[in-house]
Amino acid sequence: xxxxxxxxxxxxxxxxxxxxxxxxxxxxxxxxxxxxxxxxxxxxxxxxxxxxxxxxxxxxxxxxxxxxxxxxxxxxxxxxxxxxxxxxxxxxxxxxxxxxxxxxxxxxxxxx
Amino acid sequence: xxxxxxxxxxxxxxxxxxxxxxxxxxxxxxxxxxxxxxxxxxxxxxxxxxxxxxxxxxxxxxxxxxxxxxxxxxxxxxxxxxxxxxxxxxxxxxxxxxxxxxxxxxxxxxxx
Numbered sequence: 001x002x003x004x005x006x007x008x009x010x011x012x013x014x015x016x017x018x019x020x021x022x023x024x025x026x027x028x029x030x031x032x033x034x035x036x037x038x039x040x041x042x043x044x045x046x047x048x049x050x051x052x053x054x055x056x057x058x059x060x061x062x063x064x065x066x067x068x069x070x071x072x073x074x075x076x077x078x079x080x081x082x083x084x085x086x087x088x089x090x091x092x093x094x095x096x097x098x099x100x101x102x103x104x105x106x107x108x109x110x111x112x
Numbered sequence: 113x114x115x116x117x118x119x120x121x122x123x124x125x126x127x128x129x130x131x132x133x134x135x136x137x138x139x140x141x142x143x144x145x146x147x148x149x150x151x152x153x154x155x156x157x158x159x160x161x162x163x164x165x166x167x168x169x170x171x172x173x174x175x176x177x178x179x180x181x182x183x184x185x186x187x188x189x190x191x192x193x194x195x196x197x198x199x200x201x202x203x204x205x206x207x208x209x210x211x212x213x214x215x216x217x218x219x220x221x222x223x224x
Contacts, residue, residue, distance in 0.1 A: 043215035044213075
């Protein structure tokens, strides 16, 4: 079945540091890939998505590229802020399934 | 457009009781999914409803049930509550194509 593997957290960074959160997936066919973010006390919200190989999703300074050859969708940001502190979920949605498969989430803590 | 709303936001129940949680999807969205989020198990899929029919079901005991009304609003019910049912319950709605999901803020259930 489909699965998503994310790097274990927490990831702790200083403000303005470069961020990478690794995500790899296993899926049949050609899934759509997503990053969701959950701020403290809130539900998840879509951060960015990519629907086909080599697509780059981007939003709020975050970006991720759909790499079919390495089955990866790593999240990056050039300069993190304290306000980026949250839990980040990688997810996929593959043909025929209406339910996305989520990774376990990676907590990001950014210190001033 | 108004987002996904969930009521109540917080609940405290006693073991053995039952509870009903409510979710109002984004206007026009016909699919509603429910998730349980705990620190130990992460985000786990409960069930999904589409046009008043349960279309997908996760691996939860029969104590967990749900329904969807003709206006797409959904409720989930947990009977005979156990301590392990303490969690954040998230509702998400989506519209065709079944792609990205829009989450509500969740209901925090505490079972004592």
